[in-house]
Amino acid sequence: MQLHHFHGGLKLADHKAESTTRPLLTLGVPKFLYVPLSQHIGAQTECAVRAGDRVAKGQRIGRAKDYICANVHAPTSGWIRGIVEHPVPHPSGLSAPCIKLETDGRDQWGDDRMEPWRDWRERDPRSLRERVRDAGIVGMGGAAFPTAVKLNPRPGKRIHTLVVNGAECEPYISCDDILMRTYPEAVLEGARIVAHMIGAEHVLFAVEDNKPEALRALTDALPSGEQDFIRIVSIPSVYPAGGERQLIKVLTGREVPSAGLPADLGMVCHNTGTLKAIREAVVAGQPLISRIVTVTGPGIREPRNVEALIGTPFADLVAAVGGYTPDVDRLVMGGPMMGFAVGDDAVPIIKGTNCLLATRPQDATQPGPVMPCIRCGECTRVCPANLLPQQMYWFAKSKDFDTIQDYGLFDCIECGCCALVCPSNIPLVQYYRFAKQEIWERERERQKADLARERFEFRQQRQEREEHEKAERLARKKAALGKKDSEAADKKAAIEDAIERARAKKAAQSSEERSSKDRERADG
């Protein structure tokens, strides 16, 4: 298959062997689980249980109340011990509402367990999608976007290709590698289910060439009759080949439009872990309650992949692999390029936790002196989005948010290549995150201001209208009053007239009388 290149990228020491030499370890049920209500991109899940409730394994404990949202399930059976503020894996280091579950060790499924659908080929895509939604599945490559949304067809967009992302390009992370080695059939079945759901004619299954065992396991598991339908493609290991847009470029040579989605090219991209979760949801009736996490790094004694329940504290995973080395000083969720450091290993693993990386002082950038940018252009050379990071840095620093958007700020995928190669030690990605946040904040402010202005203008309009109406009413009333007055005057005038006439008549009569009397007198 003809492969293509994307601009830039880095060849990094992959450090995967550390954690792949030991087989997958399945972690037992810990005493307490802390299941965060918000583990995904989108609206926060609504809590569906109360303190003291007894829950069964797989029971829904958090309800998606929005389209872009995901259900949360009890990873094991036990008692709800409250909805507590607990540290969660988030760059802010803040706490968030978590469901505290005291486990009972029996790991019992409830009666309302979803029915296994071995006959998924007979099911229509809509009900399968509903199953994915019910199972609370989110993208497991790290982004944690609700999968059902991604599976929903857009009107007028025919999807012909499912791209399976088994690239796993970041150093140290090997959970997908181990997943593909350990469960190749399940991953392939997940791919078939998704292809069936979205009506895709082809599946392109991309794996970086630094994972020969995974490639072999998949090839062995793929029936020969299916090789035209599912193509397993070995791609060169260049960071960030696992970025959705970069991967599609490598596989097809086409670029997803900046403001668009892979669906614009007739493609949808899913991570291998997500496919396995979809397979378990459909075929086994099991919601997303556990995942494989790579626990690795020079700060870990025996790096290894661990399958653990969602909500298990980081510390339990680390303890299961021999603990930290004495000089560990940093704990990262995710990989070394895009992951973020957590302040406390009490935080639980969530659906998007692919890796725990522990490092020592000598393994990672220290907050040393930041030198001025000398515009050496290394960042431009490595940028997979073909941006000019050195120029964007200036604009972010000077808060010139219009210009920085013109330079493609929102095309930045925050892969971290620029920051890694920067000889001046400038945390470039941090500057872009800052600029994005500021712009979003301003956008929100603007929308709020727009709404307020609209309301104000409406109020003003209403007041004006009311004033106007009032004035009109008044005028009408006045006019009516005026009419009454003139009528009265007419009447008065008429009365006066009549009186006058009567008086005149009277006067005339009396004068007539007098004159007739005079006449009489004259006659007499």
Next chain:
Amino acid sequence: MRFQTRTSPHMVPGHSVGHLMRQVLYALIPGTLAMAWFFGWGVLVNVVLSVLFAVMFEALMVTLRRRPVGVTLGDSSAVLAGWLFALAIPPLTPVWVLLVGTGFAIVVAKHLYGGLGYNPFNPAMVGYVVVLVSFPRELSLWPSPQGLMEGPFTLWQTLQTTLTGRLPEGLDWDAITRASPLDMMRESLISGQTVHEITRSPVFGSFSQTEWEWAGNLFLLGGIWLMYRRVITWHIPMSMLLSLATIAGVFWVIDPDQFASPAFHVFSGAAIIGAFFIATDPVSAATTPLGRVLFGIGIGILVYVIRTWGGYPDGVAFAVLLMNMVAPTLDHYTRPRIFGHSGDGRG
């Protein structure tokens, strides 16, 4: 267990600014030694004194600006500026010329604009141009290797000359200096000789004067090493040398008696050291890939124009400074197409 939180990436970074600058310094060593071999101790005396002065001025300015002195000096950028300035200056130049040049380079061209990363003009070239227009006589006297061989010039004599500005007893400037190839070409053409007659002179090697060719070769070697080490990219040096050779070639083909060959232009004066070491100063150069190509082409053309029709024998310093002026504009109009955008990247 609690940890400190820090921003990504969580890996050991590749290089530091100081590392890059020191690579450039290493790459300068072979060419500098070649120049010292041909032109005597004066080359090394110039380098040592200029670097010393440059670092001194840098320390002074950083202290005045209340910045951490150790961190700034650690980036070695002042050392590099002093060194490049020294290579542009003829050996045996009086010490006050070095002081004025390095002072102007570091104090005015660099720190008054905000220090490393903020200077719009190449500091070493600003310093050189200032002394070139202020001390034209001193800057035209390049020692001749033959002259030096006849009366060996010791380190002590060199220091004496540099510090006092006067030659030791019994020596005079005419005996030990000679016009540089570009000077010779310019003066001889003006006096009516043809290019052919000029290059037949015994001091000429294959393309230019032998010693300049050799220095050029070794600077070229250093430059290629820098490209190999990815300290610099091919864009500026290649486009500058190619455009210089192309425009020289066009005129040479039209009239080989009046216009020197492309090889002469490439291997004379500061063309090679300029292409690999001076025009590639990232701070004052264009920064987009296409912008860098245009930047290099512009320098190549300006070098030729100044050498051929201008008032100075060499034009690299002026050409670089002139193109520094347009670098921001070049960057603005040569933005690469962003991934997922159509057209010119401004979508």
